[in-house]
Amino acid sequence: MSSSSSSSGSEEEDEGMDSYRKGGYHAVRVGDTFSGGRYIAQRKLGWGQFSTVWLAYDSLTSKYVALKIQKSAPEFAESAIHEIEVVSVLTKNDPDNKKCVIRLLNHFKHTGPNGQHFCMVFEFLGDSILQLIKYNRYKGLPLNRVRAICRCILTTLDYLHTQLGIIHTDLKPENILLVSTINPSNDPNRSKKGPILSKPDGSMNNGGGFVVNAIEKRLKQRARQAVARISARRASLGGFRPVTKGDRCFDGIDFRCKVVDFGNACWANRPNAEEIQTRQYRAPEVILQSGYTYSADMWSFACTAFELATGEMMFAPKPGQSYSEDEDHLALMMEILGKIPRKIAIGGLRSKDYFDRYGDLKRIRRLKHVPLARLLIDKFKFSVNDARDFADFLIPILDFAPEKRPTAEQCLQHPWLNKSSESSVQKLDSEMSKLQIK
Structure with missing residues (x-):
């Protein structure tokens, strides 16, 4: 989970049984x-x-909803x-x-063995688009x-x-x-199954349904790991990758999306914490x-856009023997975006932890500078035009001076955002015509 204590659904496999206690999760x-019989639990999301x-x-x-049940402490x-x-x-x-934000339909309190839980419908x-990347x-x-x-x-x-x-x-x-879901069978509105309206047999015995869910999840995880191992072995045979970028079919997937999880959101005139944002998407300031x-x-948005286009996080810092995760993060930023201006480098409450008075990192001295467009071409095999155009879009949003970054409205x-999806086809036609025998 993120160091910013996100309240969002996690990509980890299991939340663990030890948090199902007084002040913790409600066992479902x-x-x-819930709510006097109105909402009936179907499966954990x-x-x-x-x-x-x-x-x-x-x-x-008679509609499906997402029910968020808060811990009770x-x-x-x-x-x-x-x-x-x-x-x-x-x-x-x-x-x-029309603003691409999740809609709150209802909220209420639910009393259980571990206390009183706020519930949001x-x-x-x-x-998630992380699952789309996977x-x-x-x-x-x-x-x-x-x-x-990105438009969404x-x-x-x-709007925010x-x-x-x-x-x-x-x-x-x-x-x-x-x-909507990537796989239609996972969408209760599109699958043929009707809703579960009563408890399945045995689910009342000592929380049986919860335990069965956990066992089933672990079995599925093992199956996925086995498939991944087989795929990796196949990929290694003969030293080639058997899949190509176009192998995955996106037909039928609705790419409209909405931003969720406002548990850490704040009003700009009332900042709620010094340390915000999940590590990899955290801004330098x-x-x-x-x-x-x-x-x-906007910084987090640029990191997200990069990850969508490349499949990899833009910055994935790790601590070293002589430097912290924060210092590595700043170094990774500078390797792609250039040196942080001295005024910005030494202008924060924690600047002295990382920078000397000249604005140089204290413990990481050698940086390998690879500009963003070059990285997109060399590592991610973008065409020169696509790399240049995408970098032109991202670089201003990744300005070390927060006040210089464009607003969402300007972006x-x-x-780049308003390019026709046909442009790449037209470019290919143009290149093909040049190859014709004159």
Whole structure:
């Protein structure tokens, strides 16, 4: 999980049984009901440090919803009240449902053996774009798909920043969900199965349903690992990769998406913490503690866009024997983006931990500078034009000076974002025509 204590559904396999105690999670079984029998639990969708999220059937509206059940300790209840306040504002100010933000449908309290839990009912959405990246085997999505997702995210950020004065503070692929699932059979609205309306046999015995779910999950995990090992072995035979970038079929996948998880969001005039953002998407001003505003979200957006297009995180820092994870993070930034201006390097509350008075890193002296466009061409095999155009879009958003970064509204007007998806086809036709015998 993120160091910013995200309350989003996690990509880890299991939240562990030890947190199902007083003040912790509420143990849910398939068929359990909430809010006077209105919502019926169907299956677990995910979990975070603050909550578990379940697919539920709303018996009043006959629709599927996502039910987020917060841990019961006072600090988690406080966090839930904050999230309800923020998401209520988001939903109220978007009556036409055009701002690409998750909608809060209801909220209530549920009393269980571990205490009283705040529950939030959200619209049911699909897979995260991290799962989309995994689906494509971490190879990066076609650029026209990346543009479509970026437009949705920027629409959200423009709405948050310009209209509402809210900073998300934890933008990352896990917190951006497609409006429907990648695999139609996982979508209760598209699959042929009807809702579960009562508890399956045996699920009432000592939390049996919960334990069965955990065992089933571990068996599935082992099966996936076995498949991955076989695939890796096949790939190594003969020293070639048997799959190509175009192998995954994207037909039928709806690339519209929505930003979720506002548990850590704050109003710009009321910042809620010094350390925000999940590590890999954290802006330099947050690391240096020199103050942050809307532009910190823009940094996270640029990191997310890069990951969509390449399949890899832009910055994945690790601590070394003589330097911290933070210092490695700053070094990785400078290797792609150039030296941090001295004024910015020494201007934060934590600057002295990493920089000397000249603005040089104290413990990492040798940097391998590879400009972004060059990295896209050499490592990720982008064409020269695609690399140049994508870098032109990202570089201004990754300015070390937060006040110089373009706003979400300005990014929505950028030529790269408004390129026709046909341009690459036209370019290919043009190149082919040049090869014709004159």
